[in-house]
Amino acid sequence: MIFHVLTIFPEFFRGPFEHGVVARARQTGGVEIHLHNLRDWTHDRHKTVDDRPFGGGEGMLLKPEPLFAAVESIWPERDRSRRVILLSAQGRKFDQAAARRLSQAAELLLICGRYEGVDERVAEHLADEELSIGDYVLSGGELAAAVVVDAVARLLPGVLGNEDSAVFESFGEVSGEERPGILDCPQYTRPAEFRGWKVPEILLGGNHEEIRRWRKQAALEKTARLRPDLLRNVE
Numbered sequence: 040m041i042f043h044v045l046t047i048f049p050e051f052f053r054g055p056f057e058h059g060v061v062a063r064a065r066q067t068g069g070v071e072i073h074l075h076n077l078r079d080w081t082h083d084r085h086k087t088v089d090d091r092p093f094g095g096g097e098g099m100l101l102k103p104e105p106l107f108a109a110v111e112s113i114w115p116e117r118d119r120s121r122r123v124i125l126l127s128a129q130g131r132k133f134d135q136a137a138a139r140r141l142s143q144a145a146e147l148l149l150i151c152g153r154y155e156g157v158d159e160r161v162a163e164h165l166a167d168e169e170l171s172i173g174d175y176v177l178s179g180g181e182l183a184a185a186v187v188v189d190a191v192a193r194l195l196p197g198v199l200g201n202e203d204s205a206v207f208e209s210f211g212e213v214s215g216e217e218r219p220g221i222l223d224c225p226q227y228t229r230p231a232e233f234r235g236w237k238v239p240e241i242l243l244g245g246n247h248e249e250i251r252r253w254r255k256q257a258a259l260e261k262t263a264r265l266r267p268d269l270l271r272n273v274e
């Protein structure tokens with residue numbers, strides 16, 4: 040899969056895209072990430088990408104011309120396999136189901152919003168969809184784009200060591216037959232006692248049926264406590 044990221048801060052992505060699963064996906068997993076500086080599609084001396092909102096109001100908006108010029112030069116032809124995503128605070132919520140859907144595309148182009156927002160004609164006539172990563176205020180779409188690339192890249196065949204592991208990992212959606220859409224069970228590693236806090240006795244023994252039951256129960260309890268909203272999906 041090819042990811043394009045359109046941003047006024049291409050340097051922002053050196054960290055997130057040069058470590059971990061995404062870095063490995065670029066090296067050997069058939070993933071390409073192309074960073075594009077929006078200012079490359081401006082023509083004035085100051086490389087202006089923003090302007091004031093019609094009707095008044097605080098702050099500045101990304102203006103449409105450089106965004107349209109950039110997308111149309113990156114992709115002179117578009118079809119259903121190439122999806123333009125606008126990251127903005129007004130977007131539909133990005134979740135694991137959206138990650139799975141986007142992972143079916145051949146190429147994604149992520150537009151990072153900035154300032155107070157983006158001229159609405161970009162959402163209406165340039166982007167295929169407008170996504171937010173959650174209900175909190177960020178300073179722009181760059182962190183959100185890094186989140187989307189990470190979540191989508193790890194679903195691609197050949198990216199994770201185990202081809203199947205992404206399928207069985209569940210987060211809030213029912214995926215595959217194996218796991219309901221609840222949180223992972225609590226997990227422990229050595230030492231068996233740390234500062235007086237003991238690992239549950241059952242996990243230290245070899246009774247795998249008991250362990251399985253304990254994990255299921257502990258996962259349900261933790262989900263009820265931290266994410267009761269997820270239990271609507273479970274009998």
Ligand code: 9D3
Pocket residue numbers: 126127128151152153154155156170171172173174175176177178179180181183
């Ligand atoms: C007057 C209210 N505005 C600022 C307090 C709204 C606003 C404008 C621009 C809020 C955030 C932003 C910049 N954010 C993004 O571009 C963004 C974002 C986000 O803020 N939260 C979650 N996902 C995303 S994706 C892009």
